[in-house]
Amino acid sequence: MTILAAGTLPVALPRGRRIRGLRPRLSSTSGWFLGALAIYVAIGAALVLVHDGVMEDALARVSAASSVWSSSDPKLAAIGYVWTPLPVLVMVPFTPLRAVWPELVSRGYLAALLSAVAMAAAVASTWGLLGDLRVRPLPRSVVTVLFALSPMVVFYASNGMTEALLVALLLAAARGLLDWVRSGNPIALVAAGLFLGLGYLARYEALVAAAALAVLVAVISAMRPGTLRGPARRRDAVVVDVLLAAGPTAVAFILWALISWLVVGSPFEQFTSAYGNAALLADAGTPSVSIATPARQLSWLAPVLAPLLVLAVVVALVRRDRWRSLALVAVPVTMFGSVLAFEWATYLTGNLFGFLRYQITAIPLVVVLLALVLARRDLKRGRSRRVADFPRAVGGGLLAVAVLGAGAVTSGSAMLDEPVDATQEYHRVAPLVASALGHPAPSPSALGMWASDRAVAARIDAMHLPRGSVLVDSGAGFAVVAASHHPDSFLITSDDGFDTALADPPAHGIRVVLRSESGGVDAVRTRWSSFGTPAGPGWAHPAGGVAPATPFSSAWSLWIVAATPSPR
Amino acid sequence: MNSTIGQRLTDAGGQGPDEQLALAAHGFAETHPELSARPRGPRRSRQVVVAAVLLVAIGLTVLRPGLVLAGSLGIFVLLHCATTLHRLELIRRAVHDDPTLAVTDVEARAVPDAELPRYTVLVPAYREPAVIASVVAGMSALDYPHDRLEVLLLLEADDEETIAAARSALGGDRSGPTRIVEVPPGEPRTKPKACNLGLIRSSGEFVTIFDAEDRPEPLQLRRAVVAFRRVGVRVACLQARLSYHNAEQNILTRWFTVEYDTWFRWLLPGLMATGAPIPLGGTSNHIRRDALVAVGAWDPWNVTEDADLGLRLARCGYRVAMLGSTTEEEANSDAINWVKQRSRWYKGYLQSFLVHARHPVALTRQVGVRGVVGMVLFVAATPVLAAVNPLFWALTGLWIVAHPSAVAALFPPLVYYPGLAVWMLGGFAAVIAGVANVRAAGKPHLAGAALISPLYWVLMSLAAIKAVVQLVTQPSYWEKTTHGLDTTDRELDADTPERPGAMA
Structure with missing residues (x-):
């Protein structure tokens, strides 16, 4: 008996075409991401490296991330338990680079890079979301560009704050939820749930959005004509949908409280610590609270929010699948609206500072509402007739310019002219713009404060x-x-x-x-x-x-x- | 004898029963000892290598226990991380471009009977007199012309009860397309040996295996024929989905159902989409006879001969595809027997991986780096990670009860914290995947079970530790299994039918 040589196969087909994975190809989404990233990284360098204008919280987070390695008692617990862990944790692996590039930590540029990446991801999400809704190429590009270049977005992409992460994660979650409303695909719901959970680890506000969305998902899931037999199965399906949407946030909430409790002995340092929000407010004294402040701020960030909302509802009502279109509108309203409502309520009850940035979610709210208005009617059909398409595309582009352009102008001028109600932005942006234009810097300026x-x-x-x-x-x-x-x-x-x-x-x-x-x-x-x-x-x-x-x-x-x- | 194993299997149809039996049991291992799990006997060189490795390992552990502890933990952490990412990628691929071949009812019925090929169904069974009658009923429910179908009940010759039950159900040795094939007693007494004999004695252009309690979807054979014609000869095998009809029985069957649905709806299609070798599931794999014969059919010495066959097909250049048709099976509902059954599967996965990893360079040339990565992360890592899972539980427990400085004394934080994070995130991802899968599969009532599936991992760990310990401490274990046939009766009687490793 001949024993074949070791490793010899009984038979070997001639080598055929191997199945390969997706070839690395620069998609349009990555193009938008990289383009936005380049802009934000450059502006961040000007703000943070040249003008020493990183925001206080951002530098504090970089310092904490660096202390994990470099304090006299290096340990992971140095990330701190008052604020959300994700932004610090993400920076921890990179802080040792201070050895070769000290400004990364000493000036807090690492945080600016993080916010640049996050906001660039938000831009890519916006582009993807508009594509999911089959918005025509012209308005799709106009909306993405105007979102990416709106003053608040640019500033928070380059100053190291967690607003960028909040906007990016909420937009990504909104994209998943809109997909789920349209397709019923549970994976889209999983994605939305995971982004919300991450959102909670980046900013506490996401908890409110997750809670509100849990209710919305329950309603939509219960009203959706399903294929499941029997009311018991359908009830189970509603429960599972809510679980997928809000479960990750619940887990993140419990886990973070548990870790906090195990390490520092108190589950909610944000509320109880001497460095928490409550203590900061108490320390700052009792400012006069007026509903006019958040109202003015919202009117700067989203001046045409109210008419746009009405338009979105009207457009949904005249569409053939009216209920699904209304459900789509309900997604951004619930997600970003709940966060806005939360900021208003906590501010008005004296539990939050009246910073402009707390209402930044009004901008993605406008973008998503605009996307729903601009969405092509039949979401499934391929290319529509070009001739009828052109005026619609131009009209869509003009609408986008009107809506987002108005917001860019009002928010931009607030950042340059409002030292009180846009205090954090004014004291950095106004001197930066003045310096860029060669004008004398307004006084006082927060640039160079470190x-x-x-x-x-x-x-x-x-x-x-x-x-x-x-x-x-x-x-x-x-x-x-x-x-x-x-x-x-x-x-x-x-x-x-x-x-x-x-x-x-x-x-x-x-x-x-x-x-x-x-x-x-x-x-x-x-x-x-x-x-x-x-x-x-x-x-x-x-x-x-x-x-x-x-x-x-x-x-x-x-x-x-x-x-x-x-x-x- | 210079002929290939394929030639020998083809020629065996005209030979006597003894030659056929010898070929079914030993033909493959004799022709391709390097590809068979049959014990190859002690070799001095291998003993020296093993002894040297052990010596170095023991020496290091004595001299630098901290380093060894941290190093091995680090390896497991990396493996865990890679496996989790790999599975998420498989799910992503399966969801985004599900490669499962779908054949509609209309397409399946549209093929005229005259154009259908001859189809062989192998049904190996051992000591299952109670269910054998339902096999006969189940197979006649298949929507396939009887003159083109042959169903072979592969029964052990000394299993008189089952043979008697089968005869009374058939009213003789054959009825319609179904006939009894008695497998004479002899080593190794395993399911793959019986299947090899069935293959030699059958003639269908396509061959499939069902277990005694399977309820294949009636159109499955027709769908397979249509799908085969659609995909070309390189696809040697179509794996249908397996699921369980008794999911509601208890928590174990619920977990098992969630696991199987994830496995067959997402992970195997994902493997297929990435072009990695696919370890076949126990039954309902439909195979072209020419390809099956050419690669040497089943290895009678491998405890998961199906997984091994999937890997061997890939090495020989064939592909496996998923077929959109479900076979309902009965889930193991008893924890003790579940652990025994699962430990056999894990052992078989390790065994198959070790067999195919004997010549890593040749393997890489044959299936590509991607394929090897898939094999490591899917076939090898599954049992290994299940075995070390308790270690991660322990690390987490340590973190909760002990002071961080005590942990730091044991493990360097650079290994410990990533380990904790990887384990928690991996577990979280697995739970979410389970819940999402029950929703996608239209079984939302199983979500509760999916949520508490970490408890299921405890059972998996027991099974995996059993499998690994046997593999490490008893190198000749496989030989013993095939010896101790009658002593394991009770265990194997209670075994579920979908993958009864060693049949006896």
């Missing part, structure tokens, strides 16, 4: 202090830690031993104590307000201060801890 923190970091670095010997509350001093070349010389809030060192610095190897002299939460100032007063400890010797670079910057005082601890 210079004083960098000066503190430089002074600390020059002292060549050992690991964990500079006591600073990273809630107030994140910019100092981010700017330092030796971040491990600081003992920050998330480090083990911070509390004991705060209570008795000399006994715990602390050589320098950093105290913030501006407002805001600072555990060091709370504990050691007595420094420099007759009642203060004898071991703390003043080592000068650093004046705030702008009215928005922190003032700092440095305190050298005497080598021999003396009783207080």
Whole structure:
């Protein structure tokens, strides 16, 4: 018996055409993504690297992400539990690049890159969503371009804030839900649910959207003529649909609360922590609350929202499949509208600052409503007749220009002219635009606000202090830690031993104590307000201060801890 | 004997029963020992290699236990991550361009009887006197002209009860298209050996296998014929979907149904769409006789001969496609027997993978890098990850009960946290996929079971550990299985029919 050679097959067909995966081909969606990304990355570089204009929360997140590796007690828990984890977690793998490119962390450019990627994804989602609805090529391009270049979108794509993630994830979820309403495909619902769940991990507001959408999905699912036999099965189907839509958010909510509880002992740090929203509000005093503020802000962001909504409903009513068209309109209204309603309610009850950015979801709401108005009637048929198509395409394009152009003008001028109701935008955008045009910068400007923190970091670095010997509350001093070349010389809030060192610095190897002299939460100032007063400890010797670079910057005082601890 | 295994199988039709039996049992392993799971006997070189590897492993574990712990965890984390991503990609592909061949009722019935080819249905059964009558009924329900159909009941010659029951159902040794084929006792006493004998003694242009309790959809054979004509000769096999008709029986059958629906509706079509080798499911695989014979038919020494055949077909250049037709089976409803059955499947997957991985370079040349990746992540990783799943449970538990610094002392955070994340996200994805699948399959009432399927993974882990331990500690285990035929009766009697590994 001949035993064939090892590995020889009984038979081998001649090599045929192998089935290959999708060939890497630049789709139009990726084209939009990359184009938008290039613009946002460049503008982000101008804002953050050139003009030092990264937003406060953004820099705080980069600093936290960096502390995971570089604090004196490196650990994942340094990401913090007050704010949502996703934006920080996503940046954690990249913060070690500070070794080769310090500005990534010290100026917070990493956050700007993240917001650029997120907003570029939102642009790609918009393009895809318009395509799903078979909007004609001309209005499809016009809507995408005007969305991508609208002032609020550009600013929040380049300043490192999580607004970009919120908009991107909600738009992606809206796309999935619209697909589900049209096709009934459960996978589209899964996608929507996952994006909402991620949305919650990026911004707490997404929880409201998920809850509202759970109700909407239940209604649509119950009204949908299904193929399932028997009311029991149909009821099960409704439950499953709601589960797919809202389940991931519920899981994210529970998991994040659980992790928070296990690590810091409290499931909802956002509400209970000294650094949470409630504490920030209390610290800021009680501002006068007026319904006129959010109303004005909304009118800047979406001046034609009301007529557009009416138009969308009317268009849905005259379509052949009226109920499904109305259900489609209900998707963006529920998703973005619930977030807007939540911001209004919390602001009006004194639980939220009245920032313009909290209403940014009005912009994707307008875009999706516009998409539904511009959607071609028969969603299934192929190319329609060109001749009749052209005027409609032009009309659609003009409508898009009118709706989105109006919003761009009003929101853009608010960012340049409204120092109170658009305060965060005004103090960065107005000076940036003035500088670009060669005009004198309006005063005060928030650009360059981190210079004083960098000066503190430089002074600390020059002292060549050992690991964990500079006591600073990273809630107030994140910019100092981010700017330092030796971040491990600081003992920050998330480090083990911070509390004991705060209570008795000399006994715990602390050589320098950093105290913030501006407002805001600072555990060091709370504990050691007595420094420099007759009642203060004898071991703390003043080592000068650093004046705030702008009215928005922190003032700092440095305190050298005497080598021999003396009783207080 | 210089002829190929294909030639020998073709020629065996005219030979005596003893030669046929010998060929069915040993022909493939003799001609292609490298492709068969038949024990090849101890070889000094292999023993030396195994001893050396063990020595190095033990040495490292003693000298650098932390490194070994972190390193092996890291490998499992990577494997888990890759497998999860691979499955999500399979689902995405299956959903976006489902390659399942759909043949409508009208198309299936439109083929005139005279144009239908001769079709062979093999029904291996062992110690199933209670159901054999329903087999006869089920097979006559097939919508296929009886003069072009041959149904072979493959019964072990010493299984007198089943033979008697079959004779009384048929009113003799044959009735209509159905006849009894007695398989004489002999090593190895397995389902694939019986099927090989059935193949030698049959003549259909297409061959399929059903188990005794299967309820194939009546038009399935006609659909297969139409689909085969549509796709060309490179497609050697059409795998129909399997599902369970007793999903409602208890939580185990619900889990099993959700798992099978995901497997046959998403994962196998996804594999097909990516062009990776497809491990065939136990029954309802429709195969062209010429291709089946050419690749050497089933390996009687492999416990999942169906999965092995799917991989071998791919290596020989054939393709497998999914057929849009469902065969209803009966799900295993008893936990102990489920674990036994599943451990055999896992063992068989590992065995098939090890057989085909004997010559990795040749394998890569034959199925491509993509195919090898698919085999590693689908065939090998399934049992391996099921076996190490308790490790991930333990890591999570550790994180909850222990202080993070205690965890940091045991594992470097760069391995530990990604491991935790991968396991949780992977599990989450699996649960969501299950819930979405029950919705897509029109079985929303099974969503509750899909939600608590992590408990099902516990059973899977038990089965996988059983399989892996046997493979590691008892290298000659396969030989023993085929010896201990009568001692395993009870276990195998209760086995469900869809993939009774070793039939005896």
